[in-house]
Amino acid sequence: DFSWSPTDNILAYWVAENKDVPARVVLIEIPSRNEIRANNLFNVASCTMHWQKSGDYLCVKVDRFSKVKKEKGDQPKYSGMYYNFEIFHMREKNIPKDSEEVKEQIHAFAWEPVGNKFAIIHGESPNICVSFYGVKTGQTPTMLKRLEKRVCNNLFNVASCTMHWQKSGDYLCVKVDRFSKVKKEKGDQPKYSGMYYNFEIFHMREKNIPKDSEEVKEQIHAFAWEPVGNKFAIIHGESPNICVSFYGVKTGQTPTMLKRLEKRVCNNLFWSPMGQFIVLADLRANGILEFVDTNDFTVMNTTDHFQVTDVEWDPTGRYVVTAVSYWKVKVDTGYWMWSFQGKIIKRNNIDGFCNFLWRPRPPTLLSTEQQKEIKKNLKKYSPQFESKDRMRMTKASKELMEKRSKLMKDFEEIRNRQLELWISQKPRRLELRHNVDTDELDSDTKNVEEEVVEFFVKEEVTLVE
Secondary structure (H helix, E strand, C coil): CEEEECCCCEEEEEEEEECCCEEEEEEEEECCCEEEEEECCCCCEEEEEEECCCCCCCEEEEEEEHHHHHEEHHEEEEEEEEEEEEEEECCCCCCCCEEHHHHCCCCEEEEECCCCCCEEEEECCCCCCCEEEECCCCCCCCCCCEEEEEEECCCCCEEEEEEECCCCCCCCEEEEEECCEEEEHHHHEEEEEEEEEEEEEEECCCCCEHHHEEEECCEEEEECCCCCCCCEEEEECCCCCCCCEEEEEECCCCCEEEEECCCCCCCCEEEEECCCEEEEEEECCCCEEEECCCCCCCCEEEEEEECCCCCHHHHHHEEEEEEECCCCCCCCCCCEECCCCCCEEEECCCCCCCCCCCCCCCCCCCCHHHHHHHHHHHHHHHHHHHHHHHHHHHHHHHHHHHHHHHHHHHHHHHHHHHHHHCCCCCCCCHHCCCCCCCCCCHCCCHHCCCCCCCCCCCCCCCCCC
């Protein structure tokens, strides 16, 4: 198994045990291909590698065993399992390493989207635990510190757990899939029925990381956090009564249902990167699309893109692209561009079209505090921007009029010269036309056509209160 760092300059891989040679985790620098770190591991069943988003840290989750025996086909059967987290500090000299041992079963692991914390789900039903760790760079002997351990009590009959971090790292949702009945199938594989779900919401920016809970009795098809804000959405229910519910999160309170949209045709949720707006999409043959403003839960538009396979918001949240990829569908491939309100901007059908990606935007030069201050006082800044816009429009209009005036002046000079020439040639025209004067327009009204040309200068909109 191997994994590239987010910065693309480190390759990490591990090699399983082989007779007397222990398992090893190796870090290779690219492009020099120098081995910059190696670590031997013993009694290893498997390893998984998890890079922190910025590439400052690498976590290697090591599944270890106390005993092993061979079964049919020389397949190993492990017992006495325990787990280690090996944290490599990639920015430090000699790449120091910290370790943490967990005796209980690990259900899930994930770094927070921003920062240097990670969370693990461990333990057995009914007491599923979520532990949060912080990694600090410094000279202290222990750089890995458990920040908080939260126990989710009375969660019986747990089938699986998954973690959903909010993009800004303000919240973590642990989705717990629970069952009413279970039976064993071939190969001792469990088959669950009577499924219901718990959402455990952790407030990461609050002291002691408080937790709120919400239980949903229906089948869950999709879950998505609002990237910027405190809302999340779920798709739940059974066809044809599929519903989309929106919840608001507040510290110390059970998540509050803000809105329930019933009888929807969708199976995916796509939030705008800036929050507030969301696309409810059916990534199946129908390709139904709903554009919703979650401020007041207005459905701005309901439309479709037949056989749509992908939905991509642009980083600013102003535009969204729906695409039909040749990798999944062989006909009618291409992409359509929409405004955030669901108005079609462009249809571009391309044979063999495969993928669409927006160019990433560079990070803003404003600090978080400055952004908050601007949003808070936006009404104060709006008149200034509107005044500048009007001045810019006036300047553009003035330049346009001056340009047209110059063109008209040049035209008049040419016209006057040609008019003098035309007048001087009148005797010759009369001679050629047997003394019939055809210079006047009204001399032949049947063959005269009048054309009026208008030029658009500017448009002004005035709001009347």
